Amino acid sequence: MSDVVVAGVGMIPFAKPGTSDSYDVMGEAAARAALADSGLDYQRVQQAYVGYVYGDSTSGQAALYGVGLSGVPIVNVNNNCSTGSSALWLARQAVASGMVDCVLALGFEQMRKGALNAVFDDRPDALGRTNQAMDRIQTRTEAPQAAQMFGGAGAEYAERYGVNPALFAKISVKARRHAANNPYAVFRNLVTEDEVLNSPHIYGPLTRLQCCPPTCGAAAAVICSAEFAARHGVRAPVRIRAQAMTTDGPGTFDDGTSMINLVGYEMAKRAADQVYAESGVDPLDIRVAELHDCFSTNEVLSYESLGLVEEGGAEKFVLAGDNTYGGRVVTNPSGGLLSKGHPLGATGLAQCAELVWQLRGEAGARQVEGNLPLALQHNLGLGGACVVTLYERAGR
DSSP states (O other): OOOEEEEEEEEOOOBOTTSSOOHHHHHHHHHHHHHHHHTOOGGGOOEEEEEOSSSOTTHHHHHHTTTOOOOOOEEEEOBTBTHHHHHHHHHHHHHHTTSOSEEEEEEEEOOOSSSOOOSOOSSOOTTHHHHHHHHHHSOOOSSOHHHHHHHHHHHHHHHHHTOOTHHHHHHHHHHHHHHTTOTTOSOOSOOOHHHHHHSOEEETTEEGGGBOOBOBEEEEEEEEEHHHHHHTTOSSOEEEEEEEEEOOOHHHHHSOSOHHHHTTHHHHHHHHHHHHHHHOOOGGGOOEEEOOOSBHHHHHHHHHHTTSSOTTOHHHHHHTTTTSTTSSSEEOTTOHHHHTOBOHHHHHHHHHHHHHHHHHTOOGGGOOOSOOOEEEEEEEETTTEEEEEEEEETTO
């Protein structure tokens, strides 16, 4: 098994639907940026994994053909909101196996305005089992499906631990504060807790400003072996210390009582536990993380599923400011999905880019101060898949 490094990353500024370039133009731009960052020519790339959720088959080829017609295998990937990190996971596996030395992982999304909806209505819904389980736990409303799921999970968490639901609004306030320093983010204006709480109610504790927006964008990473990086003079590789992908287990659906499990808590915990076991790293040693905050409630849940705090400890963690600059672990320095935006296929690779920049000390005004040897990434897709990745600064 080869040591695997991120040789280069790139992304484009995220945008609201209807204001971006088309997916192929965005994808090409992100791929070119990652290649330029790595210092490698596209002819060095031996495989490519391209992620997107909304698009026709071989859209990956449409994007990468603009970079070059090299004839290498291009595999299109769709794993809902974890699509980008699924492409990254496949790229890492290909290099780790020793079959290839250099792979490109690319993700993009050209989204429409409004809540996510199924495209095909003439066949079983891929989230059918999830919806059936949700209907056994809570009453369906007209709110967007994902908001009902994560809103229900947040309500369950607040009741279980006696937490004031206003806690979740603090996550949105932090997200905007972090995004203010991110030129790639969609929402860079600050908001107050009152503004978050007084925005239109969606479901459970969720208001509109606690829900990630539909977004267009693209991001990419060049993945190669450590030996290949050294041979080709890659300037600042970041090692992938450990990585795990998990899917739903029986407990997700058979529990019949917990929305928290239904939205991926157990999936994320298993993936994180595998990463910590493989790496030997204590989660309390992590000082920067990009978490899947599709809704403010899920960031709170993720603190606990990833072992950053003990179960029931998220409220104390947030109120102490331990989730931001000056605290124990800076979560979502990019602004996260809530403020940077969430172009489904690009999100996992945008998280990767942010953490690589942080470990290199190249995050500008977002840079987490001090010695940063490790960074943690968490990307979740219902239906379901969760990818957790641990990065390590080169030369540690």
